[in-house]
Amino acid sequence: MIEIAVNSKPREVEEGTTLAALVAKYLEEVRLGPEMVTVALNGTVIPRDELAAHRLVPGDQVEYLLFMGGGVR
C-alpha cells in the first residue's frame, strides 16, 4: 500500500493503482459517469483520456470534484 491524499485527506491505495482506477471507483460509488468529474493530480487538471497513464506514487495529491451546474433548460 502507498499513502496519497485525496481531496486533502490521507488515503492508502494499492501500489500500482492508476488515477483512472481511483476515479472509476469513486464514480461507481456516486453512480455517475466520467464526464461529470474534474480530476487534478498534484495541482494539474488531467484530461479524462490521460487518467490511465498516471500511476499513483506515494505523496501524490489527487483532487476530484463533481460538476456543479443546472439550468432552466
Added chain:
Amino acid sequence: MPERLELSAAHLAEIIAHCRREAPNEACGLVSGSPGRASRVWTTRNRLASPTAYLIDPEDQLAVMRQVWAAGEELVAIFHSHPATPAYPSSRDVAEAYYPEVFYVIVSLREEPEARAYRIAGGRIEPAELVVRPGPEPTTEEEQL
C-alpha cells in the same frame, strides 16, 4: 422541521450583488463554513455564460475547494441565480444536483431579489430555512481566484 442554513446579512448581500453583476446570465458560487453555518462566500465564473444555465467553472471550483480544505472548512452551499424565473429548482437543477450533503441556494432576480435554500437529493427537493443574521462584513474571496 426543515434544515437550517445560517448566513449573515452581509453574506447574502454579497451573493445578491454577484447575481446582479452577472445578469442577465445566471451567476454561481459557493459558500463554505461549518455544517449549516456560512463563514465565507466565494463567487465563481459561470462556464456556460448563459441566462438559462450554469456550470461552476471547474478551475474556480478546484481553486475554491483547495482554500476551503486548507482552512479546515467544508462546503456548505452552492448558489446560483435565476434571472427571470422563481427561486425554485428547475428540473435540470434537480437532475444535476450531485451534492446531497450541501444546501442549494437559488436567488431569483425576477422581481426584487429573493433567496431560498433547498436540499436536493435523489431527485427530491426539500425546502430549507434560510436564516439571515446580522453580522460582520463578508469575507469574499473573489479576488483570490
